[in-house]
Amino acid sequence: MIRDFRPGDLDEVLWLNVRALSPEAAQQGSASRYSDLFDVARVYQRDGAFVVGEEDGAIVAMGAVRRLEAAV
Numbered sequence: 348m349i350r351d352f353r354p355g356d357l358d359e360v361l362w363l364n365v366r367a368l369s370p371e372a373a374q375q376g377s378a379s380r381y382s383d384l385f386d387v388a389r390v391y392q393r394d395g396a397f398v399v400g401e402e403d404g405a406i407v408a409m410g411a412v413r414r415l416e417a418a419v
Contacts, residue, residue: 352387352397352409359406360384360399387411 352360361384383390391397395413399406 348401349398349408350401352392352399354387356399356406357384357387360387360409363406363409 364384387397391411391413395411397411398409400408
């Protein structure tokens with residue numbers, strides 16, 4: 348199931364992000380490298396979308412789109 352991100356998803360989203368970039372990585376230290384994920388509502392959802400994919404109650408995918416410039 349694909350659905351909108353909720354604040355309670357943050358830990359799983361951080362873990363998924365770190366694991367996708369480096370499967371051997373630990374979650375520690377991800378806060379400083381991916382600070383945009385700590386304010387998904389402002390960074391992504393205000394002018395775009397941030398969604399997660401769930402399977403059996405676990406987040407297994409995520410994706411976002413957002414406007415970077417004013418539309419021409």
